[in-house]
Amino acid sequence: MSNRRNVYFFHPRNKETNAAVKPLQELAVKYDFTVVEQSKEANIIVSIGDDGAFLQAVRQTGFRDDCLYAGVATSEQLNFYCDFHINEKEKMIDAITSENIEVRRFPVLETTIDQETTFHSLNECLVRSALIKTFTMDVFINENHFETFRGDGMVISTPTGSTAYNKSVNGAVVDPLLPCIQISELASLNNNNYRTLGSSFILSNEHTLTLKLSNDNSHYPVIGLDNEAISTKHVDQIQVRLSDRQVKTVKLKDNSFWQRVQRTFL
Template sequence: MNNRRNIFFYALHQEGMQAKLDQLYELAKRYDFNIVESSKNANIIVSIGGDGTFLQAVRQTGFREDCLYAGISTGGTLSMYCDFHIDDTSKMIEAMTTEQIEVRKYPTIEVTVDNQTSFHCLNEFSIRSGIIKTFVMDVFIDDKHFETFRGDGMIFATPTGSTAYNKSVNGAVVDPMLPCIQVSEMASLNNNRYRTLGSSFIVSGQRRLVLKIVQDGNDYPAMGMDNEALSIQHVEKVEAKLSDKVIKTVKLKDNSFWEKVKRSFL
């Protein structure tokens, strides 16, 4: 971090947050870091909150590849994206003054809706029925029809996002060193008449996924990019692929992805 000295702090407006920020400002200045008012002038972006705040920090600052992201938890424990805790300043000081950190690279998914609107996701993209009716989509892998899905919706998750929404629908936890996308079904309809794969599946980062929404009155789906709703109404086609854009984060040498998984779930 010796060549990165400009820090931007991202925090939600909550009661008591300013006092915590003041402590971080003092700590950063003590070790000769420059606190900047705009994320555009930063080469370190620090979120203060939880994983949701970290996701918002990355999105609100434009998924920058030329800076390093770090997460500071204000909750009871550390989380998947937060390597530091607000009350453990000693670990922050150690990271600032020694070589005990590495750079972890997280893949992102690029999603395009109706060949017009494109955006990135660090955790997942989700698409769900907007009404109480079975959602029907034709699923294509590299332009070849794979299945006709009927159910509540689908999730496209990155490896790091595999521990979030994807895991809650019984998707697998995937090592982030594997460049891939996991597709998980939400309440798929399987009977003698209709059939889907009925389980999550993982495709290579070289694949391209396409969803074509059947226009049967249920073509106004609810869509989410990470923890934010997407305000697009009528939808006919969604394309997704693993992006070349990666997010660089702080990685402590004793805090690997699988150590985080163990801490969070076991």
């Protein structure tokens, strides 16, 4: 941390939040950090809010892999990406002064639409019909046809995203130390015409998942990346793989991924 001294605070620009963030900015200056106004000038980016705010901070600052991200929660809700609470200034001081922190590396999804436009996401990529009806996709693992899916859609998640939407559709919780992606079905049809695996499956970072939409679809799928939907029109093919980049975050030594899982779900 000694050579990472430029801090950017990502937060809503309103009177209430500005007042809450000001003591954190003063605390940073007191311990020889420089508070900057532009995220591109920072090598530490601090999100203020909840996990959704953290996801937006990473997205709006470009999934940078040359800086550290840190999450500061403002509500009493449990958070996966926030190691600190805005009222825990003593805890922040202790982390700064005693170096009671580590660097955690989160895998990032890379989604390419029609081999042209590429997007990144930290939790998951959601593909589902924009209409209230099932739709059909041919599922390829690398170049090999795996299955023909018909249903509401699919959730493709990172290990850290495995505790989010993926878990709500009975996907597995995956250790983020494993570089992989998980594919979970949304209400698949299994009958004499369509047959899918019927359970979540996991691919290593060596594989690429390709979804080819059938010609009988409207070709207007909803594609969600974390907590944001992207605008799409005619889409024929979606490719998802694990990106080469990683998002580095501040991690307290007594706050591992599995400790977060335990306190959130058990």
